Amino acid sequence: MTSTTPTPRCALRTEGLTKDFRGFRAVSSVDLEVAEGTVHALVGPNGAGKTTLFNLLTGFLKPTSGRIMVFGDDVTGMAPERITHRGVARSFQITSLFENLTPREHVEIALQGLTNQGLRFWRSEKLLGRRRDEVDRLLAEVGLTELADKPTGLMAYGQKRALELALVLAVEPKLLLLDEPTAGMGIEDVDRTIELVRRIAEGRTVVFVDHNMHVVGQLADRVTVLQQGSVLAEGPYDEVRADPRVITAYLGEAHSA
Amino acid sequence: MTSIATAGASVTEQHAAIAGARPWQRLVLLAVGLLVALGLPWFVYPPVAMDIAAWALFAVALDLLLGYCGLLSFGHAAFWGGSAYATGLIAIHLGVPFPLAVLGGAVFAMILAVPIGYLSVKRSGIYFAMVTLAFAQMLFFIANQASSLTGGENGLQGVPRSFFGIEAVETDAFFFYYAALPIILLGMWAAWRIVHSPFGRVLVAIRDNAPRARALGYDVERYKLIVFVLSAGLSGLAGGVFAVSHGFVALPELHWTTSGEVVLMTVLGGIGTLWGGVIGAGLIVMLADYLASSGFDGIGIVTGGVFVTVVLLFRRGIWGTARHLWLNRKRS
Numbered sequence: 001m002t003s004t005t006p007t008p009r010c011a012l013r014t015e016g017l018t019k020d021f022r023g024f025r026a027v028s029s030v031d032l033e034v035a036e037g038t039v040h041a042l043v044g045p046n047g048a049g050k051t052t053l054f055n056l057l058t059g060f061l062k063p064t065s066g067r068i069m070v071f072g073d074d075v076t077g078m079a080p081e082r083i084t085h086r087g088v089a090r091s092f093q094i095t096s097l098f099e100n101l102t103p104r105e106h107v108e109i110a111l112q113g114l115t116n117q118g119l120r121f122w123r124s125e126k127l128l129g130r131r132r133d134e135v136d137r138l139l140a141e142v143g144l145t146e147l148a149d150k151p152t153g154l155m156a157y158g159q160k161r162a163l164e165l166a167l168v169l170a171v172e173p174k175l176l177l178l179d180e181p182t183a184g185m186g187i188e189d190v191d192r193t194i195e196l197v198r199r200i201a202e203g204r205t206v207v208f209v210d211h212n213m214h215v216v217g218q219l220a221d222r223v224t225v226l227q228q229g230s231v232l233a234e235g236p237y238d239e240v241r242a243d244p245r246v247i248t249a250y251l252g253e254a255h256s257a
Numbered sequence: 258m259t260s261i262a263t264a265g266a267s268v269t270e271q272h273a274a275i276a277g278a279r280p281w282q283r284l285v286l287l288a289v290g291l292l293v294a295l296g297l298p299w300f301v302y303p304p305v306a307m308d309i310a311a312w313a314l315f316a317v318a319l320d321l322l323l324g325y326c327g328l329l330s331f332g333h334a335a336f337w338g339g340s341a342y343a344t345g346l347i348a349i350h351l352g353v354p355f356p357l358a359v360l361g362g363a364v365f366a367m368i369l370a371v372p373i374g375y376l377s378v379k380r381s382g383i384y385f386a387m388v389t390l391a392f393a394q395m396l397f398f399i400a401n402q403a404s405s406l407t408g409g410e411n412g413l414q415g416v417p418r419s420f421f422g423i424e425a426v427e428t429d430a431f432f433f434y435y436a437a438l439p440i441i442l443l444g445m446w447a448a449w450r451i452v453h454s455p456f457g458r459v460l461v462a463i464r465d466n467a468p469r470a471r472a473l474g475y476d477v478e479r480y481k482l483i484v485f486v487l488s489a490g491l492s493g494l495a496g497g498v499f500a501v502s503h504g505f506v507a508l509p510e511l512h513w514t515t516s517g518e519v520v521l522m523t524v525l526g527g528i529g530t531l532w533g534g535v536i537g538a539g540l541i542v543m544l545a546d547y548l549a550s551s552g553f554d555g556i557g558i559v560t561g562g563v564f565v566t567v568v569l570l571f572r573r574g575i576w577g578t579a580r581h582l583w584l585n586r587k588r589s
């Protein structure tokens with residue numbers, strides 16, 4: 001907090017963030033700056049280190065070196081749940097839900113994640129139903145009202161992704177990290193998700209990873225291109241898209257794929 | 258881990274079980290359960306009835322950990338046996354009424370579970386099982402060595418059954434059963450309460466997907482430690498009652514085979530069903546008693562055979578399979 005902040009406040013900043021896996025450098029001294037209230041995309045070919053970077057930012061991996069600052073506070077090396085308590089929420093690339101819970105139960109769990117209510121083993125689970133209005137509002141926001149009490153295991157893929165977003169929103173994050181929110185979706189679902197992300201980005205800071213350049217162009221204020229763990233280019237979408245290095249990296253990937 | 262824990266029932270089925278159990282069905286189940294618990298010593302030799310009740314609570318306590326948090330403890334003998342010794346020592350040296358001694362034993366088991374749980378919940382899967390096993394074996398050797406306190410290989414002899422001077426309870430196993438049953442039922446109610454609490458809901462979430470739970474702000478290790486200690490406490494209640502019922506504590510109560518036996522009962526009854534362990538315990542204790550009284554000493558072969566059969570043919574366990582059939586009957 002004591003560091004000087006001349007420009008608009010930084011929601012997220014990394015300094016020289018590096019992660020080695022047994023000699024393989026997955027993320028290589030990445031300096032990232034995300035201004036509060038903006039939508040920032042992380043793009044790059046497969047294996048560029050995007051998900052590793054996400055795991056570092058959310059505490060699921062410990063960096064080999066470098067620092068991570070969230071809203072001015074150093075969160076380097078903190079446990080994931082503590083980072084969540086600082087207003088950072090993440091979604092997962094691979095749909096990551098609780099198979100045996102309904103969407104309503106998911107949101108109930110997510111809503112009490114920041115409280116100590118979950119420790120009350122002597123109370124009835126009906127306690128969870130007290131925030132019904134909030135649960136209903138969140139489920140409505142992602143369009144799952146009708147499926148609220150159906151088993152999650154049987155839901156369609158797009159619906160599961162929507163539930164992911166509801167969970168992310170439930171922890172009232174100031175900073176959202178979305179790992180490929182449109183991965184594996186059909187065109188219709190993609191457009192609906194873009195709409196949804198745009199809506200939830202209001203008043204929040206969003207960092208997301210996506211392969212779909214259409215999605216990136218629609219949503220991102222700024223784009224960081226990663227290649228082999230390093231930052232290749234950074235700037236507004238149109239600028240980055242026209243960058244010859246980026247074109248080479250992407251076309252090279254596209255041709256070899 | 259997830260595959261162990263959810264092996265009991267499919268997603269839809271668990272859900273149907275939650276949503277499909279109507280209040281009257283639950284009441285009928287509860288009434289039948291209570292009737293069986295109250296009637297047991299009329300049909301079964303009372304000391305054996307008490308064994309069944311104690312093992313049943315032990316299995317329910319283990320299922321709290323295994324079925325609802327996906328943690329397979331292979332060292333629960335530490336809490337059953339640890340409490341048995343603590344209960345026995347309290348009863349011998351303080352002469353308090355036995356429910357107080359049992360309570361003391363359970364508290365001892367919980368205190369024991371704090372360091373053991375703290376060190377073991379950092380691991381998962383087979384490593385968790387191994388760490389718990391190692392601690393339980395340590396306790397076994399300590400109890401064996403400290404023979405001046407525990408009686409070593411001879412066991413702790415002469416555990417009294419004081420109960421406010423009511424002689425029927427103190428001397429007659431039949432009446433003792435009814436004096437001790439409330440402790441067992443209280444333990445079972447506590448397990449039910451824990452499973453159906455906000456805490457229980459988080460446990461299921463952790464079992465299904467621990468990283469996701471962490472991303473939602475849950476300190477997963479803290480939850481695991483708490484359920485570990487709670488499970489140890491309930492195991493301690495069971496072990497304490499067992500010790501008082503027998504009037505002595507034998508060293509094998511702490512042995513790893515005791516840990517294995519309670520896992521067997523839980524799996525037999527059905528992982529993640531909570532009450533399955535009651536069926537598993539009843540079956541194994543009665544089978545062992547029948548075989549022992551008919552002079553057959555290869556009990557392990559028979560219980561092992563039953564176990565293999567059930568695991569291979571009815572993966573959901575007895576309770577889980579029954580529930581499955583009931584739900585399918587309704588659907589067709």
